[in-house]
Amino acid sequence: MSYGASVAEDYRSRIGRLIRDSRQHRGWTQSQLADALGSSQSAVNRIEHGQQNLSLEMIARIGEALDKEIVSLAPTGPSHLRVTGGQQLSGSIDVKSSKNASVALLCASLLNKGRTVLRGIARIEEVNRIIEVLESIGIRTRWLGDRRDLEITPPERLDLDSMDVEAARRTRSVIMFLGPLLHREESFKLPYAGGCNLGTRTVEPHMSALRPFGLELKATGGYYHAERDQVTSPTRPIVLIERGDTVTENALMAAARNDGVTVIRNASPNYMVQDLCFFLTRLGVKIEGIGTTTLTVHGKADIDCDVDYSPSEDPIEAMSLLSAAIVTSSEITVRRAPIEFLEIELALLEEMGLDYDRSAEYVAANGKTRLVDLTVRPSMLRPPRDKIHPMPFPGLNIDNLPFFALIAATAHGQTMIHDWVYENRAIYLTELTKLGAGVTLLDPHRVLVEGPTRWSGTEVICPPALRPAVVVLLAMLAARGTSVLRNVYVINRGYEDLAARLSVLGARIEAFRDI
Numbered sequence: 001m002s003y004g005a006s007v008a009e010d011y012r013s014r015i016g017r018l019i020r021d022s023r024q025h026r027g028w029t030q031s032q033l034a035d036a037l038g039s040s041q042s043a044v045n046r047i048e049h050g051q052q053n054l055s056l057e058m059i060a061r062i063g064e065a066l067d068k069e070i071v072s073l074a075p076t077g078p079s080h081l082r083v084t085g086g087q088q089l090s091g092s093i094d095v096k097s098s099k100n101a102s103v104a105l106l107c108a109s110l111l112n113k114g115r116t117v118l119r120g121i122a123r124i125e126e127v128n129r130i131i132e133v134l135e136s137i138g139i140r141t142r143w144l145g146d147r148r149d150l151e152i153t154p155p156e157r158l159d160l161d162s163m164d165v166e167a168a169r170r171t172r173s174v175i176m177f178l179g180p181l182l183h184r185e186e187s188f189k190l191p192y193a194g195g196c197n198l199g200t201r202t203v204e205p206h207m208s209a210l211r212p213f214g215l216e217l218k219a220t221g222g223y224y225h226a227e228r229d230q231v232t233s234p235t236r237p238i239v240l241i242e243r244g245d246t247v248t249e250n251a252l253m254a255a256a257r258n259d260g261v262t263v264i265r266n267a268s269p270n271y272m273v274q275d276l277c278f279f280l281t282r283l284g285v286k287i288e289g290i291g292t293t294t295l296t297v298h299g300k301a302d303i304d305c306d307v308d309y310s311p312s313e314d315p316i317e318a319m320s321l322l323s324a325a326i327v328t329s330s331e332i333t334v335r336r337a338p339i340e341f342l343e344i345e346l347a348l349l350e351e352m353g354l355d356y357d358r359s360a361e362y363v364a365a366n367g368k369t370r371l372v373d374l375t376v377r378p379s380m381l382r383p384p385r386d387k388i389h390p391m392p393f394p395g396l397n398i399d400n401l402p403f404f405a406l407i408a409a410t411a412h413g414q415t416m417i418h419d420w421v422y423e424n425r426a427i428y429l430t431e432l433t434k435l436g437a438g439v440t441l442l443d444p445h446r447v448l449v450e451g452p453t454r455w456s457g458t459e460v461i462c463p464p465a466l467r468p469a470v471v472v473l474l475a476m477l478a479a480r481g482t483s484v485l486r487n488v489y490v491i492n493r494g495y496e497d498l499a500a501r502l503s504v505l506g507a508r509i510e511a512f513r514d515i
Helices: 003-026 030-037 041-048 056-066 099-111 125-136 165-169 172-181 204-213 245-256 271-282 315-327 343-351 398-408 425-435 466-478 489-494 498-504
Strands: 079-085 090-094 116-118 140-144 149-153 187-191 215-220 223-228 261-265 286-288 294-298 307-309 331-338 355-358 370-377 413-418 438-443 446-451 459-461 481-486 508-513
Touching (some): 030 056, 099 116, 099 125, 099 271, 099 315, 125 140, 125 172, 125 489, 165 187, 172 187, 172 245, 204 215, 245 271, 245 294, 315 398, 315 466, 343 355, 343 398, 398 413, 398 425, 398 446, 425 446, 425 466, 466 489
Antiparallel strands (some): 079 481, 079 508, 187 223, 215 223, 355 370, 413 446
């Protein structure tokens, strides 16, 4: 045996022993680890006996499954995806739980002095960042069972001075700490929120919504400095100046522990807000008007109970998977799609000529949300009669709009996409031109898309906005040849193992890092 071969065998053996010891420490069998990895017991056995070559990506996956760092490496660069496109996809895929509901529920757990268990919570980077922030201020979290369920146990008193500022700045969801914290602290500070680059954000709608509860905010030195007058509470209905999802959620969480009745008008009735309402009712908060723009909240000054809740499936991920089928001219069944939040999108796709079937409705694990299975077949699409633009629920979802730029690029004719909400998201849709699409930027809010498209592979740096980034990835699935999408952290922020799950449908996607 050569020296090089001997070193490689020794490396595999040592890694195998580390994996075996970590598995046994966790109390898992080889079969349980195999299930977590989507592999076989025999493969795990080979790994533990040093008889299997392992990539860094596989070592990282094993480490994540076992909640143990197997090998400590120097800081690595960004993660990239290499896509071999032009393949038809096939099969069935389940929609994962909602990203936006998951982060809202994590923030809402701050209201509860008791134990909170969130079932099937999204395993995404945005959730990881919020968990890091929660843990840094003294909250204990623990993954249960197959690591799909999260247990959250609060301390007697939060340690806000120890907040993980770096994690907080990487997510704009931290702004939703305002509503819960105003009942726990007379004064506190939060780092400026980050997340997607979608143009200038203002906290004024949040300040306006929370001011009736006695909260005053000042933004200086990279922080929001909050102070609350403990005796102030709403004396009349709160009218939100913006029908935003996070604004509504902040107002709801503030109202949940307000000892009295709070009426919130111009509230968002969107999917994540409804999930938050269902969760708050489990905490004993009575809410009238769920699913409407007027919410009446009967708050509780003290919330101390053990609660178990399952957030519903993500309609934006469902739309992403439908788009993958459309752009690759494939037949795919998307299971567990929350139909109430996709009906406008499906009506528009039907007008464009999409051939699809939907199953009978059934109920999600939260006992409230209506789900269906959707089977999409290859279709010859035409442009819609009018421009495509988003509207607050029950209109076409703002986050689903970018997927219609991709779909329009497969249709025969011209389609105008009007993204009136965000200042510069439409600009990122022009990245599709690098893959062969005819996308013309008319102004910062509007693009004209002309199809059909002969997609061709190329290298693209991932747009800094989540949905346009996924749109580029899905276009690469249709593009002949090899494409590279660089720095895909923004996709991992909002999607759980998207590349791996698309691969199960037949996509050829490889994750890699620069050496």
